[in-house]
Amino acid sequence: MQTAIIRAERVEKYYAQPSENRIQVISPTDLSVVPGEIVALLGPSGSGKSTLLRMLTGLSTPSAGQVYWHEKPIATADVNVSIVFQSFALFPWLTVLENVEAPLKARGVEASERRKQGLRMLDTVGLDGFQGAYPKELSGGMRQRVGFARALVVEPEVLFMDEPFSALDVLTAENLRSELLELWQNKTIPTQSIFIVTHNIEEAVLLADRIIVLGRNPGHIRTDFKVGLAHPRDRKATAFTQLVDYIYKVLTQPDAKPPKLPTTPTDKPERKAHYQMLPHARPGGIAGLLELVIDHNGKDDIYRLADDLGFEIDDLLPIVDAAQLLGFLTVTEGDAAITETGSEYANSEILRQKELFRAAAIENVLLLRQIVRAIEAKSDGSVSEEFFHDILDEQFTEEETVRQLETAINWGRYAELFDFDASRRRFIQAEKLVHEPDVDDEAETGA
Numbered sequence: 001m002q003t004a005i006i007r008a009e010r011v012e013k014y015y016a017q018p019s020e021n022r023i024q025v026i027s028p029t030d031l032s033v034v035p036g037e038i039v040a041l042l043g044p045s046g047s048g049k050s051t052l053l054r055m056l057t058g059l060s061t062p063s064a065g066q067v068y069w070h071e072k073p074i075a076t077a078d079v080n081v082s083i084v085f086q087s088f089a090l091f092p093w094l095t096v097l098e099n100v101e102a103p104l105k106a107r108g109v110e111a112s113e114r115r116k117q118g119l120r121m122l123d124t125v126g127l128d129g130f131q132g133a134y135p136k137e138l139s140g141g142m143r144q145r146v147g148f149a150r151a152l153v154v155e156p157e158v159l160f161m162d163e164p165f166s167a168l169d170v171l172t173a174e175n176l177r178s179e180l181l182e183l184w185q186n187k188t189i190p191t192q193s194i195f196i197v198t199h200n201i202e203e204a205v206l207l208a209d210r211i212i213v214l215g216r217n218p219g220h221i222r223t224d225f226k227v228g229l230a231h232p233r234d235r236k237a238t239a240f241t242q243l244v245d246y247i248y249k250v251l252t253q254p255d256a257k258p259p260k261l262p263t264t265p266t267d268k269p270e271r272k273a274h275y276q277m278l279p280h281a282r283p284g285g286i287a288g289l290l291e292l293v294i295d296h297n298g299k300d301d302i303y304r305l306a307d308d309l310g311f312e313i314d315d316l317l318p319i320v321d322a323a324q325l326l327g328f329l330t331v332t333e334g335d336a337a338i339t340e341t342g343s344e345y346a347n348s349e350i351l352r353q354k355e356l357f358r359a360a361a362i363e364n365v366l367l368l369r370q371i372v373r374a375i376e377a378k379s380d381g382s383v384s385e386e387f388f389h390d391i392l393d394e395q396f397t398e399e400e401t402v403r404q405l406e407t408a409i410n411w412g413r414y415a416e417l418f419d420f421d422a423s424r425r426r427f428i429q430a431e432k433l434v435h436e437p438d439v440d441d442e443a444e445t446g447a
């Protein structure tokens, strides 16, 4: 067992809320970064990837638990890490060389030595000749090269990267990725370990020796496994695509225990949320996806569907999730297959579609069921949004609570389960559910 450079022990993060409640963003988590590996951290938006990265670097203090740097509490240790950011985060008023020298200056390195090391690093990342340029004169790819040079010039023991390639076009990203890998494999840089946060599953499988997938609400490790593929990796190789499919599967089934991997992942017990997380998808989008799956003979690989649609997988996943939640789609081994109800839904005319959606929503979505029950239980047939806000607030962040309610309103209105009075922020009975001739609008608004 290798000694960890960084070791997080039961780290947690929560944020205070205006109300008394606090929002837990990371649940107690153990995680070690050991020498000789590239670790990729994947997870859906909001699962706490950046939060975890910030705690591991010492930029942010855990609310509970401890991070150790070579077994010393990180706050008291002489930490040698660098971070490359998605947004490059360069100083626009400094030249390329001055940007690269900045961290050396902060460490008190003398001017001529700074210049020497800065120029050498610019050379390493392919930017020799650009030392006098300003960031605005450079392309995105070159700016990120400056970002790398600035991070690497201090010879960090661990190099952290937060989505370093996602602001770049596909070809530039590919190019920069393989150059980084080359620097690492040839040991041109003395960095002991690289920790990369990414949204891109293929990127993780291309680069990483170990992949960690986070789940959310609150953030927790769903699976943490080694990637046994030799470099250079071939995206078309079966072992590669199997691994990509496996990770899609883990990500598209947030409530399932991660399945067995082609290699052996360390499965962690899965936590069950009281309320499922409603995926933020619109009914129209769900119907569109189902039609597409039908066009593909009722079954297709999610990854290929995203490709065909020109969608980022992150944009498609909520729609897939929603269709799955409603029982219109099943996802197995990264393949989405339409169910009988899903097929009927996609092929029906609008009123029948609404009926099917209504039945599926009531059956499968706790929040919608509760809203309908609450409206039915109230003599005035209306209930305030605040009531559900307070309940959801216990489980989700403020931002997510608002989004959950927005999605619930959208689905509930579409399915005619209820209506929503936006001026009074109240859920009200849907027109068509009002059977009593004497219950009119006035009675409703008088509540």
Ligand SMILES: Nc1ncnc2c1ncn2[C@@H]1O[C@H](COP(=O)(O)OP(=O)(O)OP(=O)(O)O)[C@@H](O)[C@H]1O
Pocket (backbone or CB within 6 Å): 015, 023, 025, 043, 044, 045, 046, 047, 048, 049, 050, 051, 052, 397, 399, 400
């Ligand atoms: N200062 C803060 N106060 C309250 N909540 C916060 C704060 N910072 C982050 N959060 C919440 O913590 C959760 C995790 O955020 P984080 O940025 O770490 O996630 P992420 O996985 O990196 O997301 P993304 O992939 O979208 O960048 C989110 O729900 C976010 O809204």
